[in-house]
Amino acid sequence: MEKLCDIDGLRHWRRRQARRTVGFVPTMGALHDGHLHLLDRAREECEVVLASLFVNPAQFNDPEDCASYPTPLEDDLALCEKHKVGAVFLPEEKTIYPDGYRFRVVENDDSHRLEGEFRPGHFDGVLTVVMKLLQLAQADRAYFGEKDWQQLRLVTGMAAAFFLPTEIVPVPTVREEDGLALSSRNRRLSAEGRQKAPRFPRILREAESAEAARTGLAAAGFTVEYVEDREGRRLGAVQLEGVRLIDNLPLAETAAAKEAS
Numbered sequence: 001m002e003k004l005c006d007i008d009g010l011r012h013w014r015r016r017q018a019r020r021t022v023g024f025v026p027t028m029g030a031l032h033d034g035h036l037h038l039l040d041r042a043r044e045e046c047e048v049v050l051a052s053l054f055v056n057p058a059q060f061n062d063p064e065d066c067a068s069y070p071t072p073l074e075d076d077l078a079l080c081e082k083h084k085v086g087a088v089f090l091p092e093e094k095t096i097y098p099d100g101y102r103f104r105v106v107e108n109d110d111s112h113r114l115e116g117e118f119r120p121g122h123f124d125g126v127l128t129v130v131m132k133l134l135q136l137a138q139a140d141r142a143y144f145g146e147k148d149w150q151q152l153r154l155v156t157g158m159a160a161a162f163f164l165p166t167e168i169v170p171v172p173t174v175r176e177e178d179g180l181a182l183s184s185r186n187r188r189l190s191a192e193g194r195q196k197a198p199r200f201p202r203i204l205r206e207a208e209s210a211e212a213a214r215t216g217l218a219a220a221g222f223t224v225e226y227v228e229d230r231e232g233r234r235l236g237a238v239q240l241e242g243v244r245l246i247d248n249l250p251l252a253e254t255a256a257a258k259e260a261s
């Protein structure tokens with residue numbers, strides 16, 4: 001596995017893969033099984049996998065949240081190696097933002113709703129870094145988890161709007177046995193919080209409407225940011241012990257749909 005830290009190194013590596021299909025998995029590190037599924041899927045569908053590990057300051061509203069983001073680099077590299085990644089891109093902030101954040105990708109609609117309402121500017125930060133990474137990777141396919149549903153939809157929309165040649169591939173959410181969606185943030189929960197957290201996806205699934213889910217979650221002790229049914233999915237975000245948890249599922253899998261059928 002090659003470790004690439006600068007743009008020249010990445011471009012040189014990419015030129016050497018010219019005859020192979022390249023699958024790209026962008027991450028912020030702190031890899032968990034959800035990321036490993038992305039890497040495995042990329043490995044199944046492409047001849048070589050490129051992963052990036054970069055904690056992107058532009059997508060954090062709270063600088064402290066960014067500063068305290070876990071960066072277990074050695075563990076991440078060992079996992080990439082184990083999952084047959086061909087190269088890992090490990091840029092520094094100045095490598096990705098040589099313009100000092102002067103240029104940005106801005107989306108004017110959905111990026112302001114739901115996650116965007118609670119994390120102003122978050123999606124502009126995500127879209128900007130993803131655009132830069134996709135331009136650098138020049139991959140055939142790039143893999144994104146369905147857990148971050150709005151992110152997936154916005155990245156897919158951006159790739160289409162800017163005629164990017166990379167196919168954006170959605171990968172289903174990976175869950176713990178108790179139903180909690182995997183997330184790097186889960187490790188911030190206390191043992192008690194971790195026990196309670198699976199009630200979030202359960203209530204999302206079992207509630208007969210978004211409103212019933214909001215009421216049920218508040219009664220179960222979560223601070224509800226939003227629950228909304230849209231485009232055939234139920235999306236929700238809550239806080240537990242100050243940790244944000246987000247999740248979504250197809251409406252067809254909720255109690256509402258089951259009652260109706």
Ligand code: PAF
Binds near residue numbers: 028130
């Ligand atoms: O989903 C993530 O981990 C990040 O938002 C991404 C896509 C790597 C961009 O920083």
